[in-house]
Amino acid sequence: MMTKKGIDARVTPKGSMDILSRHEVSLLRNKKNRHLQETFRRCALAVLNSGSISDDGESLLKAYKNFAIQVIQQPRGIKLDIKSAPENAFVDGDMIQGINNHLFSVVRDIIYTENVLIKNNNLNLKYSEHITNFIFHLLRNANLLKTNCETDIVVCWGGHSIGRTEYDYTKEVGYQLGLRALNICTGCGPGAMKGPMKGAAVGHAKQRHALGRYIGVTEPGIIAAESPNPIVxxxxxLPDIEKRLEAFVRLGHAIIVFPGGVGTAEEILYILGVLLHPKNRDMPFPLVFSGPASSKDYFEMIDAFIGKTLGKEAQSRYKIIIDDPVAVAKYVKTHLEEVKAYRRKRRDAFYYNWLLKIDPIFQQPFEPTHELMASLDLSKDQEPHCLAANLRRAFSGIVAGNVKAKGVQQIKEKGPFEIKGDEHILGPMDTLLRAFVEQGRMKLPGSQYEPCYTIVK
Known part of the structure; x- marks a missing residue:
């Protein structure tokens, strides 16, 4: 692949994160912090590549292998010295304002995570309560927690690799949500993460709702494959996928799931596992699966998989609405009133769901290796929420093998992950994964998919 020349620039932040201490700057300049510097570089390059439809992070790094970014401390604040940045981040030599904001969000989150929280002696990330507080601090520092908010944040999950019909449907649902002054939170990438934001922006504009929020929640391992879309x-x-997922459910008030692939299945298993915990049984949390008429078979397949693995109780926690964006928006809007009443009665915050019980198995980072993937407990001899957690880890490993740099490298070196377990679990899982491959839901159109996993029955 030809290396792209790119653009050199010196950028000043606008709006936030315009000052850093000398110690904070030194973190990104100290040669001993190579991992931190590389994380910063990868995230910054992904943001500068905002709007890209590629899901190949390694190709992006190769195309801009000369890309470099450095924080410069000045008496009046900071600047970023950038070399060989993607051309589409600039207009007439000036960086696009939204990309500028995102770039300094990267600085803010990377620095704050490393300097303030991980080295904070009062937070031990081995404990569930501390992890929840860790996420709270990150979201508060990012100014995402609004004390004057309503229960109006709708999290939208779905695949980055979806067809035009499904994408247009996500826009229509977003439009109906926007007409009802509801805000959107997604994984910030393309496809089903972009569509609801685009639709909601039109709905907000029609209602003259000037304060529309389009929240993107990502993590370093995935951002290069899902660069932020321009509407965010x-x-x-967040530091890892587990904290990203917890941020979604602590911050959001309802979830809509659109068609997707393995990453979407991982998200579904996460929220069902959380809601299946006995302490969350009575908590209202609107969860809708929806898509166009052409996606009916897809959701029937997802529903069948959940029924065969997690059972009827899991199926009772969501509603499937096909080809009816208005019905989706009305259902969410109505049930958000229940969320508001529940939190008000129990004096829980509207801006952060403190009462939601999340089992530690959903919080501890899972770094997939061949050994860990092969040793996952995929049997029915456990509580449903624990089975959901282990299934989520299996799907998370496949996501890593598909798009994350470390996972892709492991597959290149050692071959596909082996997934083992009970036939009653692996049978439905194998059927679902095969369907994802056949329907082109593993990679963006035009990409040849080579499975990074083997089902060992």
Whole structure:
């Protein structure tokens, strides 16, 4: 692949994160912090590549292998010295304002995570309560927690690799949500993460709702494969996928799931596992699966998989609405009133769901290796929420093998992950994964998919 020359620039932050201490700057300049510097570089390059339809982070790094970014401390604040940046981040030599904001969100989150929280002696990330507080601090520092908010944040999950019909449907649902002054939170990438934001922006404009929020929640391992879409106006980067998922459910008030692939299945298993915990049984949390008429078979397949693995109780926690964006928006809007009443009665915050019980198995980072993937407990001899957690880890490993740099490298070196377990679990899982491959839901159109996993029955 030809190396792209790119653009050199010196950028001043606008709006936030315009000052850093000398110690904070030194973190990104100290040669001993190579991992931190590389994380910063990868995230910054992904943000500068905003709007890209590629899901190949390694190709992006190769195309801009000369890309470099450095923080410069000045008496009046900071600047970023950038070399060989993607051309589409600039207009007439000036960086696009939204990309500028996202770039300094990267600085803010990388620095704050490393300097303030991980080295904070009062937070021990081995404990569940401390992890929840860790996420709270990150979201508060990113100014995502609004004390004057309503229960109006709708999290939208779905695939980055979806067809035009499904994408247009996500826009229509977003439009109906926007007409009802509801805000959107997604994984910030393309496809089903972009569509609802785009639709909601039109709905907000029609209602003259000037304070529309389009929140993007991502993590370093995935951002290069899912660069922030241009509509995101509030971006935050969590340290890992588990904290990203917890941020979604602590911050959001309802969830809509659109068609997707393995990453979407991982998200579904996460929220069902959380809601299946006995302490969350009575908590209202609107969860809708929806898509156009052409996606009916897809959701029937997802529903069947959940029924065969997690059972009827899991199926009772969501509603499937096909080809009816108005019905989706009305259902969410109505049930958000229940969320508001529940939190008000129990004096829980509207801006952060403190009462939601999340089992530690959903919080501890899972770094997939061949050994860990092969040793996952995929049997029915456990509580449903624990089975959901282990299934989520299996799907998370496949996501890593598909798009994350470390996972892709492991597959290149050692071959596909082996997934083992009970036939009653692996059978439905194998059927679902095969369907994802056949329907082109593993990679963006035009990409040849080579499975990074093997089902060992």
């Amino acid at each position: 106006n509030e971006l935050t980067i």
